[in-house]
Amino acid sequence: MSDAALPLPASPEADILSALGARSIVLVGMMGVGKSTIGRRLAARLRLPFIDADTEIEVAHAGMTIPEIFAAHGEPYFRDGEARVIARLLEGGPIVLATGGGAFMREETRARIAAKAISIWLRADHDVIMRRVRRRADRPLLQTADPEGTVTRLLAQREPIYANADLTIASRDVPHDRIVEECIEALHARLCGGEPAQPPADIASASR
Numbered sequence: 001m002s003d004a005a006l007p008l009p010a011s012p013e014a015d016i017l018s019a020l021g022a023r024s025i026v027l028v029g030m031m032g033v034g035k036s037t038i039g040r041r042l043a044a045r046l047r048l049p050f051i052d053a054d055t056e057i058e059v060a061h062a063g064m065t066i067p068e069i070f071a072a073h074g075e076p077y078f079r080d081g082e083a084r085v086i087a088r089l090l091e092g093g094p095i096v097l098a099t100g101g102g103a104f105m106r107e108e109t110r111a112r113i114a115a116k117a118i119s120i121w122l123r124a125d126h127d128v129i130m131r132r133v134r135r136r137a138d139r140p141l142l143q144t145a146d147p148e149g150t151v152t153r154l155l156a157q158r159e160p161i162y163a164n165a166d167l168t169i170a171s172r173d174v175p176h177d178r179i180v181e182e183c184i185e186a187l188h189a190r191l192c193g194g195e196p197a198q199p200p201a202d203i204a205s206a207s208r
Helices: 012-020 035-046 053-060 066-073 075-090 107-116 126-133 147-162 176-192
Strands: 024-028 050-052 096-098 117-123 167-170
Touching: 012 035, 012 176, 024 035, 024 075, 024 107, 035 050, 035 096, 035 176, 050 053, 053 066, 053 075, 053 096, 066 075, 075 096, 075 107, 107 117, 117 147, 117 176, 126 147, 167 176
Parallel strands: 024 096, 024 117, 050 096, 117 167
Antiparallel strands: none
C-alpha cells in the first residue's frame, strides 16, 4: 500500500471541534493578559466565531464604552449586565469567548461557563500585566492613585478563583502564535485524551 493511499491523520483542531460539540471555549484572566488577541487567533485556528464580551456589552448599551458604563452606572450594574451577556453568548456556541477580568469572579457565571464551555485561564505575572496595561488609559479599575497596588490587590483576590478554570496557560512575552499553539495542545490533551505537552522552558524564567 503506497503512502499516498494512507488516510490523512485528523488534525488536532478537527479533534477539538468534534469533542467540543456545542460547548464554547472561554478565556478568563486579568486585564492585559491577551484574552482578545489570543482568542482571535485561537478562533481562527479552530474556525470558530470569536466574540469579545466587553464589545458585546458596549453594543448592548448603544455604543457606550466600558469606562462610560462604569462611570454612569457603577460596577455592580456593569457586572449584572456582563453576566447576562455571557449567559446569552454561551447559549449560541460553539464560539471562542474573551471575558472581562472580573467576569469569572461571579459564581453564577463560573457555573454557567463550567456547564457550557471549556475555560482557559491566561495567567500572567504582575510585571507583565503592569507593562501591558500602562499602554492603555481606559481601564476603569485602574483609575486610582496607585494602579500598581490595585493590580497587586486584584491578583491576590482573583488568582485563587481563576485557578478553577479547566486549563491554565502562561501568558508571557513570546510570539502570540506560540501561546495559541499551547492552547491547542492543552485543549487536545483535555478533550481528546492526548498527552499533555511539557511546559515550555521559558515559563520558569517569565517571572524574572
